[in-house]
Amino acid sequence: MTATSIRPDSRPASRQTRRKTAGLRRERFWARLATGLLIAVVFLGPVLYVVMISFESPAHFLRSPMNPPTSAHLSNFSQAWTGADLARELVNTVIYSVVGSALSTALALLIAFPLARRLVRGHRPLYTLLVVGLFLPLAYIPLFIEARDLHLYNDLAGYILLHVEPGMPLGVVLLYAFILAVPTELDEAAWLDGTGYLAYLLRVIVPLTRPALLISFLYGMLQVWNDIIGPVVLLAGTSPNLFPVTRGIFNFYGQNESAYTVFAAAVVIASLPLVILFAATQRQLVRASIAGSVKN
Amino acid sequence: MWSGILVGLAVYALFGLVPAVANTVVSFTNYALYPGAPVNFTGFSNYTAMFTSERSGFLQALVATVVFVTAVTVAQNVIALAVAHRLVADSRWNSLLRVLVFLPIVLGVTIVGLVWILIFEPGQGPAASLWGLFGAQSAFFGSAGLAMPLVILVQVWQNVGFSALVFIGGLTAISPEIYQAASIDGVTRWRRLSRITFPLLAPAITVNVLLAVVGSFTTYNLIYVLTAGQNGTMTLGMLSFTAAFTDSNLGYGAAIGTVLFLMTLIVALPLMMLLRRREARLLT
Numbered sequence: 001m002t003a004t005s006i007r008p009d010s011r012p013a014s015r016q017t018r019r020k021t022a023g024l025r026r027e028r029f030w031a032r033l034a035t036g037l038l039i040a041v042v043f044l045g046p047v048l049y050v051v052m053i054s055f056e057s058p059a060h061f062l063r064s065p066m067n068p069p070t071s072a073h074l075s076n077f078s079q080a081w082t083g084a085d086l087a088r089e090l091v092n093t094v095i096y097s098v099v100g101s102a103l104s105t106a107l108a109l110l111i112a113f114p115l116a117r118r119l120v121r122g123h124r125p126l127y128t129l130l131v132v133g134l135f136l137p138l139a140y141i142p143l144f145i146e147a148r149d150l151h152l153y154n155d156l157a158g159y160i161l162l163h164v165e166p167g168m169p170l171g172v173v174l175l176y177a178f179i180l181a182v183p184t185e186l187d188e189a190a191w192l193d194g195t196g197y198l199a200y201l202l203r204v205i206v207p208l209t210r211p212a213l214l215i216s217f218l219y220g221m222l223q224v225w226n227d228i229i230g231p232v233v234l235l236a237g238t239s240p241n242l243f244p245v246t247r248g249i250f251n252f253y254g255q256n257e258s259a260y261t262v263f264a265a266a267v268v269i270a271s272l273p274l275v276i277l278f279a280a281t282q283r284q285l286v287r288a289s290i291a292g293s294v295k296n
Numbered sequence: 297m298w299s300g301i302l303v304g305l306a307v308y309a310l311f312g313l314v315p316a317v318a319n320t321v322v323s324f325t326n327y328a329l330y331p332g333a334p335v336n337f338t339g340f341s342n343y344t345a346m347f348t349s350e351r352s353g354f355l356q357a358l359v360a361t362v363v364f365v366t367a368v369t370v371a372q373n374v375i376a377l378a379v380a381h382r383l384v385a386d387s388r389w390n391s392l393l394r395v396l397v398f399l400p401i402v403l404g405v406t407i408v409g410l411v412w413i414l415i416f417e418p419g420q421g422p423a424a425s426l427w428g429l430f431g432a433q434s435a436f437f438g439s440a441g442l443a444m445p446l447v448i449l450v451q452v453w454q455n456v457g458f459s460a461l462v463f464i465g466g467l468t469a470i471s472p473e474i475y476q477a478a479s480i481d482g483v484t485r486w487r488r489l490s491r492i493t494f495p496l497l498a499p500a501i502t503v504n505v506l507l508a509v510v511g512s513f514t515t516y517n518l519i520y521v522l523t524a525g526q527n528g529t530m531t532l533g534m535l536s537f538t539a540a541f542t543d544s545n546l547g548y549g550a551a552i553g554t555v556l557f558l559m560t561l562i563v564a565l566p567l568m569m570l571l572r573r574r575e576a577r578l579l580t
Contacts (some may be wrong), residue, residue: 226404
């Protein structure tokens with residue numbers, strides 16, 4: 001402040017230069033508005049188009065797809081709901097992703113705590129081994145052979161079990177860092193009180209590491225929810241009652257390639273839960289992604 | 297306590313470590329998709345088969361992979377840098393735009409792929425109308441010339457938000473005092489960008505370039521949704537999947553997967569060292 005005020009060029013601006021900077025500022029304002037709009041159109045435009053045509057009647061779509069519909073044609077949604085069997089598929093997806101990711105996060109906690117507290121011999125190499133997991137490629141071919149030989153193929157419980165591992169390494173890394181910040185005095189106090197191991201984890205560690213648990217859970221859940229290769233490789237085409245919504249709507253597209261408005265409605269319904277979840281947790285998710293990138 | 301660790305490690309080993317290692321083992325066998333077929337070790341025959349005429353797709357897939365990885369890495373980072381530069385300032389509009397840019401990651405490859413299939417639907421889609429204005433016509437994902445550029449476009453659209461967030465993190469970490477000092481010294485905007493922002497962003501660039509390279513080498517789920525590898529979009533990842541699960545030749549698919557993994561290492565490790573050395577040079 002003082003350093004700038006002694007500089008000769010910082011005396012009160014003349015009217016001319018003030019007008020010049022005002023012009024520059026206005027120019028910059030329009031440039032920022034234009035680039036902001038461009039970003040919004042590029043990222044929201046395609047999604048909005050699909051939402052729009054999901055409300056168009058097939059006749060309207062054939063005539064002028066780009067004109068917004070004058071009245072909402074809701075039968076697309078009911079047709080998509082029954083035709084693509086969306087209710088069952090959404091329930092499947094919720095079961096797979098919530099149970100799979102909850103198990104993954106719980107196991108990550110059960111590993112991260114003793115490693116962070118150095119309660120087991122070889123905690124350092126074990127931790128390294130789990131970090132390696134962040135870089136391992138998802139090998140679907142051996143995973144398929146394992147699934148087949150262990151009778152996990154085309155099986156609800158098996159499908160969940162096969163989706164526990166992918167979220168674990170990130171969960172361990174996040175929880176490990178959070179547990180290090182929990183003072184060990186708390187462990188000792190619980191030890192003196194005679195609190196059991198699991199009770200201590202649940203009552204003390206879980207509340208104190210809630211952000212890490214939430215990030216680990218959300219990240220894992222999103223991975224399972226959006227998986228498309230897994231449902232193709234690990235579930236048989238003959239049992240559509242096990243399909244999650246990704247494979248469900250992908251198949252629905254293959255079967256109804258010309259019913260675009262109904263198909264768009266199916267896409268809208270299938271993505272709605274994610275959009276709502278995202279709206280509720282966007283701050284944590286965005287943070288999770290940055291955490292996920294730092295690990296690399 | 298021990299039971300918790302052991303259960304966790306067992307799951308991790310069984311479904312994470314073992315498959316990653318077993319892929320190479322499978323690549324030396326004639327494992328077939330359907331159970332019951334005899335399994336034999338066949339040496340390097342799956343590897344030599346890549347270069348014989350009966351499986352001619354390998355070299356084409358190699359070229360397609362190089363094109364895909366190069367284009368995605370460059371485009372994704374350049375666009376992400378521009379987006380991050382625009383959205384780094386904290387304002388209500390910017391935080392809304394950041395959420396929008398991140399939306400494709402949440403929607404996932406299936407929804408994203410299907411949205412773009414609708415955009416590039418050759419009959420009624422908006423892209424077709426736009427082409428129509430110029431009297432042109434295209435099958436888009438069904439066209440041999442356009443399918444690959446479009447797949448690259450969608451891949452970048454899907455992942456650019458993530459790279460942009462990493463760049464925003466890197467930009468926010470640059471101390472505002474440096475910019476203040478620069479503006480006092482009358483440094484021009486271009487020099488400020490090239491002499492301050494770009495060098496100090498080096499760690500974020502390292503992370504983003506590596507993520508884009510490794511990510512685009514190994515992913516094929518978007519290609520599976522968009523084209524299933526048709527019309528020149530058969531990358532090595534997609535070819536490995538197709539060989540295993542469409543042509544029921546798990547051994548050959550695993551061999552391509554192993555080659556892909558080695559290629560990723562051969563490209564990513566020296567690249568990482570190069571970028572780290574660049575970081576060290578720029579930051580001192």
